Amino acid sequence: MIDQGTVWVCTDCYMAHHYGEPTTTEEGLQPMSLLVDFEVTDGLPANLHECSAAELASGDCQCGELNFSKTPCEGCGSTLAGAREALTLWSQEVDEAERDADLRDSALITRDDADRGR
Numbered sequence: 849m850i851d852q853g854t855v856w857v858c859t860d861c862y863m864a865h866h867y868g869e870p871t872t873t874e875e876g877l878q879p880m881s882l883l884v885d886f887e888v889t890d891g892l893p894a895n896l897h898e899c900s901a902a903e904l905a906s907g908d909c910q911c912g913e914l915n916f917s918k919t920p921c922e923g924c925g926s927t928l929a930g931a932r933e934a935l936t937l938w939s940q941e942v943d944e945a946e947r948d949a950d951l952r953d954s955a956l957i958t959r960d961d962a963d964r965g966r
């Protein structure tokens with residue numbers, strides 16, 4: 849598993865992640881729909897915590913919570929300002945040969961598109 853970074857999601861997405869309940873947000877968006885390709889774990893990775901080691905070990909620090917943010921939710925795209933929770937994304941480890949093949953494929957696609965544009 850590869851750490852793909854941290855995202856901040858709205859409460860709807862956080863609930864959907866935790867309870868897996870199919871709901872829609874106030875804006876009619878599908879919670880977590882932008883993150884379906886990833887494995888998702890709760891909170892921040894240890895290296896992004898700003899709390900003390902003791903707080904981190906206890907698991908109830910506030911580093912992975914924002915009381916108020918105007919940044920769009922990275923789980924569903926909601927632009928409603930409000931609380932955000934941190935989630936860490938993971939993707940399956942990709943076989944290197946497979947990844948190189950994927951890169952070649954995408955390079956070909958790009959070139960084809962460029963040809964068509966002429």
Ligand SMILES: [Zn+2]
Pocket residue numbers: 897898899900903904909910911912
């Ligand atoms: Zn912390």
Ligand SMILES: [Zn+2]
Pocket residue numbers: 857858859860861862879880921922923924925926
């Ligand atoms: Zn959301």
